[in-house]
Amino acid sequence: MLKKYFRRLESIIALAQSLMTPKQFIFLSSVLIGVSCSLAVIVLKTFAHSVFSFATYINGILKLSFINSILPIVGIVLTVFVVKRVLNGSIEKGTSQILYAVAKKASIIPRKQMYAQIVTSSLTVGLGGSAGLESPIVITGAAFGSNFAQNFKLPYKDRTLLIGCGVAAGISAAFNAPIAGVLFAIEVLLVDVSISAFTPIMISAATGALVSAIVLDETILLSFKKQEAFNYHNIPFYVLLGILTGFIAVYYARNFQRVEHYFSNLKVGPYRKALIGSSLLALLIFIFPTLFGEGYESIKTLSESDPGQILDNTLFADFRNNQWVLLLFVGCTMMVKVFASGLTLGSGGNGGNFAPSLFLGSYLGYFFSKFISLIGLSKLPISNFTMVGMAGILSGLFHAPLTAIFLIAEITGGYSLMIPLMIVSSISFAISKRFEKYSLDVKGLAKKGHAFTSNKDSNILSTLDIDTIIQCDYLTVHPDENLSKLVDLISHSNQVVFAVVDNEKDLVGVVHFNDIREIIFNNYRVKYTLIKDVMKTPLATISSNDSMEIVMKKFELSKSAFLPVLRNGKYFGFISKSIALEAYRTKLRSMTIE
Numbered sequence: 001m002l003k004k005y006f007r008r009l010e011s012i013i014a015l016a017q018s019l020m021t022p023k024q025f026i027f028l029s030s031v032l033i034g035v036s037c038s039l040a041v042i043v044l045k046t047f048a049h050s051v052f053s054f055a056t057y058i059n060g061i062l063k064l065s066f067i068n069s070i071l072p073i074v075g076i077v078l079t080v081f082v083v084k085r086v087l088n089g090s091i092e093k094g095t096s097q098i099l100y101a102v103a104k105k106a107s108i109i110p111r112k113q114m115y116a117q118i119v120t121s122s123l124t125v126g127l128g129g130s131a132g133l134e135s136p137i138v139i140t141g142a143a144f145g146s147n148f149a150q151n152f153k154l155p156y157k158d159r160t161l162l163i164g165c166g167v168a169a170g171i172s173a174a175f176n177a178p179i180a181g182v183l184f185a186i187e188v189l190l191v192d193v194s195i196s197a198f199t200p201i202m203i204s205a206a207t208g209a210l211v212s213a214i215v216l217d218e219t220i221l222l223s224f225k226k227q228e229a230f231n232y233h234n235i236p237f238y239v240l241l242g243i244l245t246g247f248i249a250v251y252y253a254r255n256f257q258r259v260e261h262y263f264s265n266l267k268v269g270p271y272r273k274a275l276i277g278s279s280l281l282a283l284l285i286f287i288f289p290t291l292f293g294e295g296y297e298s299i300k301t302l303s304e305s306d307p308g309q310i311l312d313n314t315l316f317a318d319f320r321n322n323q324w325v326l327l328l329f330v331g332c333t334m335m336v337k338v339f340a341s342g343l344t345l346g347s348g349g350n351g352g353n354f355a356p357s358l359f360l361g362s363y364l365g366y367f368f369s370k371f372i373s374l375i376g377l378s379k380l381p382i383s384n385f386t387m388v389g390m391a392g393i394l395s396g397l398f399h400a401p402l403t404a405i406f407l408i409a410e411i412t413g414g415y416s417l418m419i420p421l422m423i424v425s426s427i428s429f430a431i432s433k434r435f436e437k438y439s440l441d442v443k444g445l446a447k448k449g450h451a452f453t454s455n456k457d458s459n460i461l462s463t464l465d466i467d468t469i470i471q472c473d474y475l476t477v478h479p480d481e482n483l484s485k486l487v488d489l490i491s492h493s494n495q496v497v498f499a500v501v502d503n504e505k506d507l508v509g510v511v512h513f514n515d516i517r518e519i520i521f522n523n524y525r526v527k528y529t530l531i532k533d534v535m536k537t538p539l540a541t542i543s544s545n546d547s548m549e550i551v552m553k554k555f556e557l558s559k560s561a562f563l564p565v566l567r568n569g570k571y572f573g574f575i576s577k578s579i580a581l582e583a584y585r586t587k588l589r590s591m592t593i594e
Helices: 002-019 022-062 067-085 096-104 113-124 134-151 156-175 178-189 195-215 232-264 270-287 296-302 307-311 323-346 354-374 382-398 401-411 418-435 443-448 456-461 483-491 523-528 548-558 577-591
Strands: 497-501 507-512 562-567 570-576
Touching: 002 022, 022 113, 022 134, 022 156, 022 195, 067 113, 067 270, 096 134, 096 156, 096 178, 096 443, 113 134, 134 156, 134 354, 156 178, 156 195, 156 401, 178 195, 178 401, 232 323, 232 354, 232 382, 232 418, 270 323, 296 307, 296 354, 296 382, 307 323, 323 354, 354 382, 382 401, 382 418, 401 418, 483 523, 497 570, 507 562, 548 562, 548 577, 570 577
Parallel strands: none
Antiparallel strands: 497 507, 562 570
């Protein structure tokens, strides 16, 4: 029945496509993708919130702190089971796969990502895994956009644009923050879009936010009501907070990767790995219960008038009114959050680092402002610093200062904190960028030359395949032959450069037509001059495994128009600089999103 309904809906959309201009159909598509993504967000958020509420209710009755520790073990093991039995043993995690799809797979995202992320992340995070739902939401939105475009035979530019629409709608619906959704799509994922491409992305983000606001319970969303007016006298403290968030972002990125790397190299089966990691996570949650799930409820609590509530139903409940014990609890929780998130994802769970970055930022902002207040240095607005700290970590970890600024501005219900948000986000971004060239999600791909970065040339070159521009049909000569053989080849071909190879096909030199122009008109010299007497050592050689970025650097340094290519150490062909540049221009035209 459901399948029949979707086929009918598909037929209606196909009819609309036939009656609309391409641009009008993109606008319609952005609305449909916005609705789809917001519905996915509603399912995920409602499930996660319901499980958290149930666990909190049980704890309140039984007064047993270990209840919250059992659920994450169940969730991670179930996630591994679903991945192995339902998803063919593998699932891509993190938004880096979207970057890879855009850069290397023509914006084709597998169909299973339309449901795989929802199922696995709801099990992991919904049952208490210390990660976020935003990354799975973003991937799901991107998968909706990509597969919608594939289904209706849209070209690469439109597929990429609709991926951006899905990403924007996902973030927008998750936080009821449409501006942040648009900025995240453009700042983090689609770094190369024209102004005209903003319109469908904005439509999709607005649609996602609208549906989420209508259907989703407001208490489930991360939002803040309490904040104080900005006081310019506190600017030095905001500067200090920006510095702290920058260094803590670097601390998080490096330690998270260490934990993930450790588990990836652990030579045990997936179920045993899940049990090891989730058991360690359970221990952390037993000591620090606010590590359970996304942690948004504790973020709200910290910004309110009675932050001591986060010690309720913990081992430290008797000290809920002791400000120093609360501060120590917040500080310790803040520092171990990275290990909780690393254990969750490294052991087989699915989720992202978006929510952990907000969690970490809020705890750091609270810790910093409360500490300054307790030692009597200044009376700082703790709720403001708690909220601004989130922007600092988000900016430093994802290298997305604009997204961080406007996300916090939107979820706080106003722009009164715009100045401190700008100060903290920009300082954190600058410090993080100094120590970590790439953001947490991009770093792994950038090392392999697969990811889009802020360097436009690198983005385009990373998509070019060197094998498509190697010319393997160039004629070759032997070093012991005389120039008459070369003159004969020149007269019967359009080649201007020749590779000189020995009997083993090793490259021993090159001969350029311009270098022998004067000799070839002298019959005597042609007859008695050997090729090895006029050949030159190539200024550079290219390996068939080199990336296009390396190839273009070699052309630039050598100032050559042609460079020989070696495969397994043997001569293989030539690459012409003009052909390489033409391939670059063609790709640039095809990838420009308008």
